[in-house]
Amino acid sequence: MIEFREVYKSFDEEEVLKNVSFRIEPGETQIILGESGSGKSTVLKLILGLIKPDSGQILIEGRDIAPMPERDLVSVRREIGMVFQEGALFDSLSVRENVGYRLFEEGQMSESEIELAVQQLLGFVGLEEAIDKMPAELSGGMKRRVGIARALVGTPRIILYDEPTAGLDPITKRAIVDLMIKLRDMERVTSIFVTHDLHAASLIATEYASTGEDGRVYIGKGGESPRLKGISFIMLQDASVCFEGSYHELMTSELPYIRTFVS
Numbered sequence: 001m002i003e004f005r006e007v008y009k010s011f012d013e014e015e016v017l018k019n020v021s022f023r024i025e026p027g028e029t030q031i032i033l034g035e036s037g038s039g040k041s042t043v044l045k046l047i048l049g050l051i052k053p054d055s056g057q058i059l060i061e062g063r064d065i066a067p068m069p070e071r072d073l074v075s076v077r078r079e080i081g082m083v084f085q086e087g088a089l090f091d092s093l094s095v096r097e098n099v100g101y102r103l104f105e106e107g108q109m110s111e112s113e114i115e116l117a118v119q120q121l122l123g124f125v126g127l128e129e130a131i132d133k134m135p136a137e138l139s140g141g142m143k144r145r146v147g148i149a150r151a152l153v154g155t156p157r158i159i160l161y162d163e164p165t166a167g168l169d170p171i172t173k174r175a176i177v178d179l180m181i182k183l184r185d186m187e188r189v190t191s192i193f194v195t196h197d198l199h200a201a202s203l204i205a206t207e208y209a210s211t212g213e214d215g216r217v218y219i220g221k222g223g224e225s226p227r228l229k230g231i232s233f234i235m236l237q238d239a240s241v242c243f244e245g246s247y248h249e250l251m252t253s254e255l256p257y258i259r260t261f262v263s
Contacts, residue, residue, distance in 0.1 A: 001024050001026045001027075001157070001190045002023070002024040002030075002047060002058075002059070002060060002190065003022070003023045003024070003058075003059040004023075004057075004058055005021055005056055005058075005059070007020045007021070007053045009039075009046065009051070015239045016039045017039045017043070018238075018239040019056075019240060020240065020241055021056075021241070022234055022241065024190060024192070024232075027184075027189075027230055028190060028232070029192075029193065029204065029232075030191070031192075031193045031195065031232070032193070032233075032235075033195065033196065033233060033235045033250075033261065034237065035261070038236040038237060038238075038239070040194040040195075040236060041194060043192070043194065044082070044160045044162055044192065046058055047065075047080070047160060047192070048080060048160070049065050049068065049070075049073040049076065060076055060080075060158075061079075078156070079156050079157050079158055080158045080159070080160060081151030081152055081153070081154075081160070082160050083151045083159065083162065083164050084164075085164065085166050088147060089135040089143055089150075090135070091136065093134075094131070094132055094134055095122070095127070095130050095135075095146055098135070098150055099122060099146060100114045100153070101150070102153050103117060103118075103153060117153070118131065121149040121150075124149065124152065124179075126175075127146060127149070130146070140167060140168060140172070141168055141169075141173075141175060144165075144168070144172075144176050145179065147164075148176075148179055148183075157190060158189070159183065160191070160192050160194075161193045162194050163195055164193075164195075165177065165197050165200040166197065173197075173199075173200060174203075177203045177207075180193070181203075181204065181207055181209050181219060182217055184209070185208050185209040185210070186209055198261070201233070202247070204231065205231050205233075205247035206221060206247065207219050207220065207222075208227040208228055209227075210225075232244065233246070235250070235257070235258060235261070242255065242257060243258055
């Protein structure tokens with residue numbers, strides 16, 4: 001679904017990514033860890049085609065997007081949902097207008113169809129009652145959940161998360177993580193989770209969603225669920241990948257940088 005092949009990227013004289021390579025299969029989750037300034041968010045901007053690599057290939061479903069002109073990138077971006085750290089909502093638009101923004105712009109659906117789609121997406125994130133609110137009326141956690149609803153417009157096959165749990169209280173962070181787990185396991189979305197929040201990353205790597213006999217979705221922990229086998233970690237240090245492996249391999253690694261990060 002996504003592959004980086006020997007990607008280099010610099011800004012002015014500063015090397016941000018150096019010979020970065022990784023591969024994500026459909027339905028898998030890649031968690032990218034690293035301290036601030038390690039290049040994590042740059043990876044997401046490259047996948048969206050917002051910036052170009054200095055060299056190397058970036059493949060989305062087998063197509064190298066690095067040399068693509070802007071007009072061709074539009075179709076690639078339709079398959080990708082993006083969840084920003086602060087929600088990145090339009091302050092002058094209501095929740096309804098923020099979530100349905102792309103649908104209104106494309107003009108291919110009637111207002112009643114857009115209304116239904118927006119209600120369904122807000123229902124998924126548990127914010128049906130906030131449809132007429134303005135962003136200024138929302139808490140930080142609610143803004144992130146609206147951001148997830150907006151990212152789901154068009155049923156994207158890839159979702160990118162840029163520090164979605166940063167600055168949230170534990171209860172709200174838990175709610176955001178549960179939504180991410182539900183999307184991964186119930187919708188089979190391919191995802192990249194960029195974070196320095198090891199606790200949130202640990203929850204993503206050790207918990208899974210399943211449907212109970214009553215039809216409700218429950219979050220389970222541990223075990224040998226096959227849904228946890230498609231989760232891998234990358235650690236960035238000094239613009240390069242210093243670690244790639246499973247959660248268990250990360251937590252038992254003896255690399256000094258990783259031991260410092262984990263502790």
